[in-house]
Amino acid sequence: MFRIENQFNVNFWGVRGSIPCPGSNTVRYGGNTPCVEMQVGGNHLVFDGGTGLHVLGQSMLKKMPASAHIFFTHSHWDHMQGFPFFSPGFVKGNHFFIYGAIAPDGSTVEQRLNDQMLHPNFPVPLQIMQADLDFCDVTPGESIKIDDIVVETAPLNHPGEAVGYRVNWRGGAATYITDTEHYADRMDENVLWLARNADVLIYDSTYTDEEYHSPNSPKIGWGHSTWQEAVKIAQAANVKNLVIFHHDPAHDDDFLDNVGRQAKEKFSGAMMAKEGMVIPVEVSAPLSREISVN
Template sequence: MLDPDSISLPDNVNLSGHPVDFSLPSEMQLGSSFVVQFWGVRGSIPTPGASTVRYGGNTACVEVLVGNKRLILDGGTGLSVLGKHLLKQTARVEAHIFFTHTHWDRIQGFPFFVPAFTEGNQFHIYGATAPNGASIKQCLTDQMLQPNFPTPLQRMRSHLNFLNISAGSVISIDDVVIETVSLNRLTSALGYRITWEGRSVVYATDTDHSQEAGNQNLQYLAQQADVLIYDGTYADHNDHNFQKQSLVAPWKSGIEVAKAANVQELIMFHHNPAHDDDSLDCIEMQIRGDFPNARLAREGMILQIA
């Protein structure tokens, strides 16, 4: 059996190979706060190297501590780093993991999520049916089959509770409410709004800007949110030439949504693998020129909502 501990990065190192302080102040640990922490902010593929130190190279993973619950949004390579961190923080781990869709940059960290191999831990895993009809359980199982991976999902000794959801689902976890909408018909991607005690965080990171319905759904989801996490740093979602360095981007759509929805803070996420730190600095400067209360997500960044 594969030793999962041998295939994970140290919990304080990102894929650029540089230390990151991921520790929360004591008053922001799991409890009565509403806290968002970024563990992976990159899209498509991990980007290790000296040119991505400041923003980080791990793919999408965001942790939300809210109402005594731990929510995890997407399972890119940042999930591996989060997993080792959790093992040092608590003897028993329980979390609700929400997948937007099953492109590799959203699921590739799941086989390396060490807490899932530990008996006594519990994970509730939510996701929509993929375009090929596969459930979230089937998608996560398939990527761990030979010859892709040496250890099958069935070797995970934690309790895994898979829940199939769809656009329009409303999930209540005690007093935390998670609403879902469709953002992209081509990928079956969902957007999430997490609400607790009158505060809301919206995670909308695979929007098809060519679809009016997707934009209308996003506008509904983002209305008066405290934070909108948005996929605004790709030059063109339909352009798969990742070497293209164009800074002409759909982030302008994110600003339009944030303004129209009266969003308090806009966080751009899902950074293009072709964009190094200097390119992202330039993008952030342009964005803040149009929407001062906006910034780009960075690995290790913490937002305290309440």
């Protein structure tokens, strides 16, 4: 039987920044830290390993053996703290390719994931994981090919450095840009390039402009942006859908509802990131693939 594989979906498993914040006031948007999965044809691309990675891992256990490409933007705790609890990583026969840039201190993503699982921080070491783990160093600015998928990368403006990613497949594009701070005098050229004409732009919108410039507790230099800047980027880059992402743990559901209304008024394609949300990306028709279906 013939079937055309033509799916490009963006799935949200963790949408918070800084720390997990479960509770009655964060039910609608979720309290897990960053983890976004892109199902691109027959491949699974995962971006960041916050506590949302644990939830994704539990779903993967239902369809074994599991394989995925996991991309880290950087190694601040909220983006890697879910990796030690990624259950499929402990199962022999699974296979994961893990990508990350070399940090300013020269450490690789493998070293940093290893270090967070050493005593006294964690009871079992990285080497206990039975899955095949292939670690790949990323140089920001390079492109990574996975079958007919092209993943573009660029450096972001964040303390300790971070990497932004753009996934291109069959005419569709989804961009993942988190933990970046906008500039006061110009738009970040790297951000604009990654976001150009994207079907989906996921952007770090931790703060409001008022919080960012607060006279009592300004957030300038903290490495994050605002939803107002997200709208500017989306408009300038001709983006179809803008996803407000990396919610501050102090922002409850009602606060985020209000941000969503304001963002939608400014940009019709704006939406708030929620755990469990799925966004399909429209792609051009591929060549037929013959697949056996019982």
